[in-house]
Amino acid sequence: MNENTKHQTPNTRKASSAKHQSRNGAADGTLVFGIWCFFGVWCLGLGVSAASGLKTKTQHVLELLRLYESRNVTFIEPDDSWPIVWERACGVHVWDAEGKKYLDLTAGFGVAATGHANTRVVKAGQQQMERLLHAMGDVHPHALKAQLARELSRITFERWRVSLNPSTVKSLNRVPVQRFNDSTVQRAKTIFCNSGFEAVETALKTAIMATGKRGIIAFEGAYHGLGYGALNATHREHFRGPFRSQLGQFAHFVPLPEAGQASRLTQKTSDDCLKEIQEDRRGACPTRERVEDCIQRLFRREQIGAILCEPIQVRGGINVPPPALLPLLRRLCDEHRALLILDEVYTGFGRTGKWFACEHNEVIPDLICLGKALTGGFPLSACVGRADIMDAAWPPSNGEAIHTSTFLGHPVGCAMALAQIKEIARLKLVRRSATLGRVLLEKLSALRATRSTLSISCRGLGLLAGLEVRYPGGSPATKVALQIIKTMIRRGFILLPEGEHANVISFTPPLTITERQLENAVAALAEVLNHE
Numbered sequence: 001m002n003e004n005t006k007h008q009t010p011n012t013r014k015a016s017s018a019k020h021q022s023r024n025g026a027a028d029g030t031l032v033f034g035i036w037c038f039f040g041v042w043c044l045g046l047g048v049s050a051a052s053g054l055k056t057k058t059q060h061v062l063e064l065l066r067l068y069e070s071r072n073v074t075f076i077e078p079d080d081s082w083p084i085v086w087e088r089a090c091g092v093h094v095w096d097a098e099g100k101k102y103l104d105l106t107a108g109f110g111v112a113a114t115g116h117a118n119t120r121v122v123k124a125g126q127q128q129m130e131r132l133l134h135a136m137g138d139v140h141p142h143a144l145k146a147q148l149a150r151e152l153s154r155i156t157f158e159r160w161r162v163s164l165n166p167s168t169v170k171s172l173n174r175v176p177v178q179r180f181n182d183s184t185v186q187r188a189k190t191i192f193c194n195s196g197f198e199a200v201e202t203a204l205k206t207a208i209m210a211t212g213k214r215g216i217i218a219f220e221g222a223y224h225g226l227g228y229g230a231l232n233a234t235h236r237e238h239f240r241g242p243f244r245s246q247l248g249q250f251a252h253f254v255p256l257p258e259a260g261q262a263s264r265l266t267q268k269t270s271d272d273c274l275k276e277i278q279e280d281r282r283g284a285c286p287t288r289e290r291v292e293d294c295i296q297r298l299f300r301r302e303q304i305g306a307i308l309c310e311p312i313q314v315r316g317g318i319n320v321p322p323p324a325l326l327p328l329l330r331r332l333c334d335e336h337r338a339l340l341i342l343d344e345v346y347t348g349f350g351r352t353g354k355w356f357a358c359e360h361n362e363v364i365p366d367l368i369c370l371g372k373a374l375t376g377g378f379p380l381s382a383c384v385g386r387a388d389i390m391d392a393a394w395p396p397s398n399g400e401a402i403h404t405s406t407f408l409g410h411p412v413g414c415a416m417a418l419a420q421i422k423e424i425a426r427l428k429l430v431r432r433s434a435t436l437g438r439v440l441l442e443k444l445s446a447l448r449a450t451r452s453t454l455s456i457s458c459r460g461l462g463l464l465a466g467l468e469v470r471y472p473g474g475s476p477a478t479k480v481a482l483q484i485i486k487t488m489i490r491r492g493f494i495l496l497p498e499g500e501h502a503n504v505i506s507f508t509p510p511l512t513i514t515e516r517q518l519e520n521a522v523a524a525l526a527e528v529l530n531h532e
């Protein structure tokens with residue numbers, strides 16, 4: 001019921017009782033009384049609609065959220081100036097509940113890689129909805145789950161095997177699919193899940209099943225999601241603090257050697273053996289050698305079954321590690337018979353200018369976690385692993401899967417994912433991300449020169465970039481960054497803050513964005529920066 005209807009109900013009731021009275025009252029007074037009643041009701045109605053007219057659709061939604069959604073979820077400014085309420089989205093644009101149009105530089109947390117509501121992806125989802133809306137995850141499957149598992153194998157491990165041989169082609173479209181049954185081709189096997197953190201938790205379960213070792217090594221600044229398993233490996237105190245007493249505490253954090261780090265890391269690592277490195281870090285960031293030393297010590301001291309790493313930390317503040325990090329982790333995992341798990345939930349599907357970010361360093365992981373852009377908008381994620389490792393970890397099902405969920409491999413999600421992967425290839429979005437990413441970074445770098453009261457730096461890879469805002473003394477300019485983001489939204493550009501101090505303005509636009517649109521966004525940002 002909207003405000004008008006709610007308030008009209010008593011008025012209508014009054015009108016009908018007036019009618020009733022007029023029928024039974026003196027004939028002489030009837031007309032006058034009736035006119036007065038009509039006038040009264042009309043005035044009341046006018047007053048009510050005037051009052052409710054003050055409330056916009058946005059305010060109405062925010063009021064409902066204030067009343068009915070748990071209050072830690074949506075941040076709402078007291079004056080309703082944040083957030084906007086999304087009404088619809090198409091391509092690179094979003095419209096709010098007031099009909100205002102925005103350029104979305106977030107792709108909705110990186111999900112809308114092929115553009116919001118990509119026609120082919122939506123159609124695939126709609127057709128699937130009509131045909132089969134739900135199947136029985138680990139019991140009675142549907143065909144698309146099998147097809148998507150094969151497709152994920154094809155674009156990851158099978159392709160890597162071929163493309164990492166320098167004499168063979170690197171193009172996804174030219175991968176020889178017919179070699180699927182060839183034992184020399186390394187296949188992958190998948191466990192489907194719903195959201196990103198579940199894919200990470202599935203990888204963690206795979207690691208202990210495969211190695212029998214409970215510990216894992218993760219990185220400071222890491223974000224792997226907030227479920228109780230993934231939270232062990234998510235570093236930020238804000239997320240861990242309230243639940244620390246219930247966490248399994250099987251993750252050991254090491255610093256991320258830096259090629260461009262968002263925050264001087266303030267949180268202490270849990271291990272005594274890392275104290276020395278913290279000392280080192282006071283002035284400069286830890287070197288690769290020191291990080292290696294630290295990891296080696298953890299391997300000697302703990303039962304470590306896996307190293308879990310984001311090739312680029314996105315939620316951590318677009319922290320790009322040096323290119324030597326992943327090869328180092330690969331070597332250390334091989335040396336210690338541990339699994340290398342790459343969390344590509346954010347960086348996967350062309351975001352960094354390669355299908356998967358690990359390809360920049362030519363490192364093949366043992367397990368890869370995928371989500372977000374996988375479907376373009378349906379909650380489906382996947383833990384994809386080298387087939388022999390997955391088989392070593394997981395015994396054949398006896399009818400009761402050890403790890404599953406009601407919506408595992410949802411048919412609509414699978415249909416959309418298959419269409420999304422095709423669209424990424426058809427529109428050549430991976431190459432586009434690499435090319436436009438260079439343009440974006442160039443333009444963001446130019447912003448640096450225009451500021452004197454703030455220290456600004458940028459970093460990124462492909463269409464994943466961050467602009468870090470600090471005061472000249474080095475402390476994070478959180479308030480300024482948030483103010484910039486709020487001003488940008490008023491000007492029609494959606495951006496997000498990232499990093500422990502929320503002082504890194506991140507760019508993860510749909511990969512379909514044009515150069516002109518990027519230019520407009522950076523030009524607006526330059527103006528806003530010069531007025532902050």
Ligand SMILES: Cc1ncc(COP(=O)(O)O)c(C=O)c1O
Nearest residue numbers: 195196197223224225343345346
């Ligand atoms: C690298 C990474 N892993 C895991 C997750 C968790 O994904 P979800 O929020 O879908 O659970 C995220 C979310 O941002 C992420 O960036």
